[in-house]
Amino acid sequence: MLEQAEELSAREQARYVVHLPIFEGPLDLLLHLIEKRQMEITTISLVAVTDQYLAYLHQWEAEKLPLANMAAFVSIAARLLFIKSQSLLPQNNKEEANEEGENAVTMAEELQHHLVEYKMAKEIATILRQREEAGMQTHGRSGLLAGIEAQLTWTPPTLVNMEVQSLSRAFQRLLELQARDEENDTSLMPVARVRVSDRIEEIMTHLHEQPELPLTEVVANERSRLVIIVTFLAVLELWKWQRINVRQSELLGPIMLERGERWGDAGQETMDGMEDW
Known part of the structure; x- marks a missing residue:
């Protein structure tokens, strides 16, 4: 009876073990967080998910997961922190803050651009994968496919x-x-x-x-x-x-x-x- 109780307790505890997914790259994680909130890819959404993004990095570090390109994740995290810090600045002196604000806007727009292209590339890659699984392998290797591959492998400098x-x-x-x-x-x-x-x-x-x-x-x-x-x-x-x-x-x-x-x-x-x- 005691053994059954211990086995039941072990199964109950196992239900609450959280297994964090490993993402293909920093854009994959960022897109996941934004879509989870059902938000559009905007500066506001980038700011909104910054803390969650950092939480993932801290959790991965605590669990000592072997990320192949941790530097890329940290690089994106630094950019998110900069964008968020600018969004939180007081606007009582707009002239002084204007230059830094423009820098943050440029950085946010660049991230948004890469995210939009990355999302499109993932969707097209999914369609092509479905065609391949269905035996419909008649599509050719075009410049579009090369562009898709480039977007799916894009990461910040390592x-x-x-x-x-x-x-x-x-x-x-x-x-x-x-x-x-x-x-x-x-x-x-x-x-x-x-x-x-x-x-x-x-x-x-x-x-x-x-x-x-x-x-x-x-x-x-x-x-x-x-x-x-x-x-x-x-x-x-x-x-x-x-x-x-x-x-x-x-x-x-x-x-x-x-x-x-x-x-x-x-x-x-x-x-x-x-x-x-």
């Missing part, structure tokens, strides 16, 4: 060397500390005017003066959560173009930024892509 989760956690801790500071600060701080290109230039200036520096030094004395988020985007961009390397010599040790393989390149790819950020 990062190498140090585990990007460590960098993400470091910035998350900085944001949490800043949130506590803001709760204890009753004064109204002015909205900081900052662009990704500004932070890139500042990081480059620091590294011109010294070959490496701690990540904490880049955001030292910053009192704005927005500045911390924008700094994260700047580090990702510099890392992508191999202008810098990001390393952590030991577990829980300081995260260091140092000159990368393409530090001395004369090309301006990084800054050219950042002019409007």
Whole structure:
């Protein structure tokens, strides 16, 4: 009798085990969250699902699931945080906030564009798969199919060397500390005017003066959560173009930024892509 009760209890507990799905990429997850809410693909919907998107990343990290391209998920998360932070800014000084707002709008429009194309590609791929299963394999390999494949495999630029989760956690801790500071600060701080290109230039200036520096030094004395988020985007961009390397010599040790393989390149790819950020 006792064995039957234990077996029944085990079955009851098994019913409540949550198995998170593994998505093909960051766009797949983002589209799932928006469609689950039965929302259109708009800036409002991107803001609405930001917290859920981050929750998935935290859960995957806790369960130590082997994501093939975690950097792509983190990159999209950073963009969502930037878009959401702009949507929450007070509008009492519209002239000062206008430039940052335009940057967020551009970023949101780019994400919306990729999401719409991704959704269309998934729908067409489903139809083609159904035709194949039904034995209707007469469709040819056209430019359209090549475009579908490109959209289904699109991800933001990947990062190498140090585990990007460590960098993400470091910035998350900085944001949490800043949130506590803001709760204890009753004064109204002015909205900081900052662009990704500004932070890139500042990081480059620091590294011109010294070959490496701690990540904490880049955001030292910053009192704005927005500045911390924008700094994260700047580090990702510099890392992508191999202008810098990001390393952590030991577990829980300081995260260091140092000159990368393409530090001395004369090309301006990084800054050219950042002019409007």
